[in-house]
Amino acid sequence: MSKNESNQKPTNFIHQIIEDDIKNNVNEGKVVTRFPPEPNGYLHIGHAKAICLNFGTAEKYQGVCNLRFDDTNPEKESQEYIDSIISDINWLGYQWAGDIRYTSSYFDQLYDWAVHLIKNGNAYVCDLSSEQAREYRGNFTQPGKDSPYRNRSVAENLSLFERMKNAEFKEGACSLRAKIDMSAPNMNLRDPMIYRILHTSHHQTGNKWCIYPIYDFAHGQSDAVEGVTHSICTLEFEDHRPLYDWFIEHLPVPAKPKQYEFSRLELNYTITSKRKLKQLVDDQVVAAWNDPRMPTISGLRRRGYTPKSLRQFCDMIGVTRSNGVVDMGMLESAIREDLDSSAPRAMCVTRPLKVTLTNIEEGVEEWFELPAHPKDDTMGVRRVGLTRNLLIEQEDFIEVKPIAKNKHEKWKRLATGDAVRLRGAYVITCNEVIKNDAGEVIELLCTYDPATKGANPEGYKPNGVIHWVSEELSVPCEVRMYDRLFTEANPDGDKERSFMEFLNPESLVVLTDSRIESSVKGAAAETRYQFERMGYFCIDVDSSAEKLVVNRTVTLRDSWAKAQK
RNA sequence: AGGGGUAUAGCCAAGCGGUAAGGCAACGGGUUUUGAUCCCGUCAUGCGCAGGUUCAAAUCCUGCUACCCCUACCA
Numbered sequence: 136m137s138k139n140e141s142n143q144k145p146t147n148f149i150h151q152i153i154e155d156d157i158k159n160n161v162n163e164g165k166v167v168t169r170f171p172p173e174p175n176g177y178l179h180i181g182h183a184k185a186i187c188l189n190f191g192t193a194e195k196y197q198g199v200c201n202l203r204f205d206d207t208n209p210e211k212e213s214q215e216y217i218d219s220i221i222s223d224i225n226w227l228g229y230q231w232a233g234d235i236r237y238t239s240s241y242f243d244q245l246y247d248w249a250v251h252l253i254k255n256g257n258a259y260v261c262d263l264s265s266e267q268a269r270e271y272r273g274n275f276t277q278p279g280k281d282s283p284y285r286n287r288s289v290a291e292n293l294s295l296f297e298r299m300k301n302a303e304f305k306e307g308a309c310s311l312r313a314k315i316d317m318s319a320p321n322m323n324l325r326d327p328m329i330y331r332i333l334h335t336s337h338h339q340t341g342n343k344w345c346i347y348p349i350y351d352f353a354h355g356q357s358d359a360v361e362g363v364t365h366s367i368c369t370l371e372f373e374d375h376r377p378l379y380d381w382f383i384e385h386l387p388v389p390a391k392p393k394q395y396e397f398s399r400l401e402l403n404y405t406i407t408s409k410r411k412l413k414q415l416v417d418d419q420v421v422a423a424w425n426d427p428r429m430p431t432i433s434g435l436r437r438r439g440y441t442p443k444s445l446r447q448f449c450d451m452i453g454v455t456r457s458n459g460v461v462d463m464g465m466l467e468s469a470i471r472e473d474l475d476s477s478a479p480r481a482m483c484v485t486r487p488l489k490v491t492l493t494n495i496e497e498g499v500e501e502w503f504e505l506p507a508h509p510k511d512d513t514m515g516v517r518r519v520g521l522t523r524n525l526l527i528e529q530e531d532f533i534e535v536k537p538i539a540k541n542k543h544e545k546w547k548r549l550a551t552g553d554a555v556r557l558r559g560a561y562v563i564t565c566n567e568v569i570k571n572d573a574g575e576v577i578e579l580l581c582t583y584d585p586a587t588k589g590a591n592p593e594g595y596k597p598n599g600v601i602h603w604v605s606e607e608l609s610v611p612c613e614v615r616m617y618d619r620l621f622t623e624a625n626p627d628g629d630k631e632r633s634f635m636e637f638l639n640p641e642s643l644v645v646l647t648d649s650r651i652e653s654s655v656k657g658a659a660a661e662t663r664y665q666f667e668r669m670g671y672f673c674i675d676v677d678s679s680a681e682k683l684v685v686n687r688t689v690t691l692r693d694s695w696a697k698a699q700k
Numbered sequence: 701a702g703g704g705g706u707a708u709a710g711c712c713a714a715g716c717g718g719u720a721a722g723g724c725a726a727c728g729g730g731u732u733u734u735g736a737u738c739c740c741g742u743c744a745u746g747c748g749c750a751g752g753u754u755c756a757a758a759u760c761c762u763g764c765u766a767c768c769c770c771u772a773c774c775a
Contacts, residue, residue, distance in 0.1 A: 147713095173775050208774060265773055274771050275702045310773060320703040322771050331773040350775050374704055374770050398706085398768090409775095451723060453713050455706090458768050462711045465724050475737060482734095510737075547735060556733055589733090600733045667734045695735040 147454035162364040166198025169363050171205045174216035176409035177424040177431045178223045181400040187449035190229040199232035206239045207353050209337040223432040228442045238353050239339040245348045248386050253292045257385050260295035262309045272325050278318035279325045302345045306332045323378045355379040359388035366392045369399040401460040404619040405430045427686050428620045428642050439663050439673030439688030444470040467689045474671045479507040482602040483651045483666040485614050487526035489578040495523040505559040517654035520608035531601040543698045547599025554597040562587040562597045602667050609650040612683035616644040
């Protein structure tokens with residue numbers, strides 16, 4: 136199959152539409168999309184889907200994708216959000232066409248088009264208060280009533296609108312509305328507001344304006360100005376499409392973009408509502424927008440997710456018009472797939488148990504060369520030092536082995552009197568267990584078998600393989616064990632109880648006594664590893680020269696843990 | 701005088717009148733110095749329900765049902 140063929144296979148209904156358009160020479164076969172975030176919060180995994188769709192579609196059809204900040208509501212927006220959004224898109228690996236666009240840079244044009252509408256008798260200044268307007272609007276079963284201001288003359292409307300612009304009225308005193316149909320079954324067509332008064336300075340335009348266009352009046356026309364051909368948005372805007380088209384029809388716009396809708400992403404065990412994510416930050420349930428438990432792009436990044444894994448995830452879930460809830464397991468599968476092949480291996484003992492190898496002298500070191508990756512020699516080797524004093528994982532030792540009724544129950548770690556392989560090194564046997572006054576195991580006295588370096592032992596079989604570090608040749612680290620943020624699959628689905636009541640108290644468990652093999656020392660933030668048998672981890676920005684801090688991205692698949700349940 | 705959408709396995713999702721792809725999960729088995737990876741196998745006589753058209757229906761028609769969105773001077 137040629138590159139072109141594989142590239143041209145439609146993968147979803149939007150691509151199908153685009154291919155038909157290209158075939159019919161619609162827009163002269165050009166494809167221009169846009170990603171239009173409002174800078175009122177950080178981007179989350181749902182936005183990643185939209186980003187992959189818009190940028191990915193442009194890429195696939197040799198088109199371009201613009202980045203446009205849909206900044207028509209200065210009360211909720213800020214430069215901080217703009218910066219974070221730019222950073223997230225860059226990190227995901229996408230490049231927008233030309234300069235970054237702002238809806239606010241079209242405010243002059245939009246104003247002129249509003250005047251155009253007034254001149255054609257298609258818009259009027261309405262003095263109804265928001266409460267009155269609500270009454271006049273009617274409801275789902277009752278048609279609305281015409282505003283008493285609906286038939287003002289063009290001249291009066293022109294004058295009033297100009298005075299709105301010139302700050303002669305207070306907020307809420309009046310607004311500009313499109314004159315469409317107060318009895319339309321689609322509520323969006325009941326003379327929708329298109330400009331409101333907001334005496335608020337804007338993060339881009341400063342104090343130039345005190346009237347701002349409503350989304351519906353700004354979006355389609357901005358698309359037209361930019362020559363967007365396929366304006367892709369989520370399903371809740373479907374009812375707005377007739378209005379989108381109405382403005383395009385009634386205005387002398389330079390192009391006629393078309394809107395297409397797809398269903399937004401829902402992920403279980405988390406939430407994807409900007410407002411609610413902001414609440415988690417504001418209430419300090421999480422540390423920040425980029426807390427590794429947040430489903431934000433910056434949170435996932437700090438957690439250890441890669442751009443590739445997020446793009447792979449978006450490919451996996453597809454693009455449709457049906458509402459579904461994607462299993463978190465799919466996201467985890469995507470990052471495991473990427474990291475399995477790309478992450479170097481290392482050993483980290485998270486909850487240490489002291490092991491003394493009684494047949495090695497104090498002060499003696501033996502260094503082993505271990506592959507950085509079991510299947511990829513190009514990743515090189517690392518050196519791991521063995522000494523008399525070792526540390527192993529507490530859960531890798533049991534005093535008395537359970538009796539196994541089948542192979543799934545077999546104990547494959549260390550037990551009293553038994554042997555186990557130290558990963559990459561010798562087989563050791565546990566001869567004696569030392570306990571404290573409370574009866575807790577605090578140290579194991581073991582002997583190693585010198586004949587088992589790269590060879591199987593003679594006459595006995597180790598239970599399995601465990602990871603380890605030397606007490607003196609390893610480096611200290613703090614391990615942050617992250618888990619899902621909520622205990623309920625649908626934390627937002629209870630009518631009586633808030634999502635805040637379903638927070639997982641164990642979403643973060645901090646371990647401060649952990650030790651990592653020395654090869655990891657000095658690793659830069661965002662370096663990812665597989666700590667063998669423990670999971671995938673990522674160096675956190677909180678790391679210092681004295682102490683590493685690592686975040687658990689995701690566990691390994693664990694058939695043992697599963698069998699224990 | 702309500703309107704607009706969506707229903708295919710536990711989850712996501714192909715399918716476009718010719719006899720139900722793929723992925724995730726799950727479950728068996730093999731390899732393994734990671735209980736990982738990898739490999740092999742199993743997993744919808746069935747497509748929300750009921751009728752109808754047709755030689756043939758998940759696909760077309762009719763009627764139901766369930767769920768989602770819409771009555772912001774938010775996007």
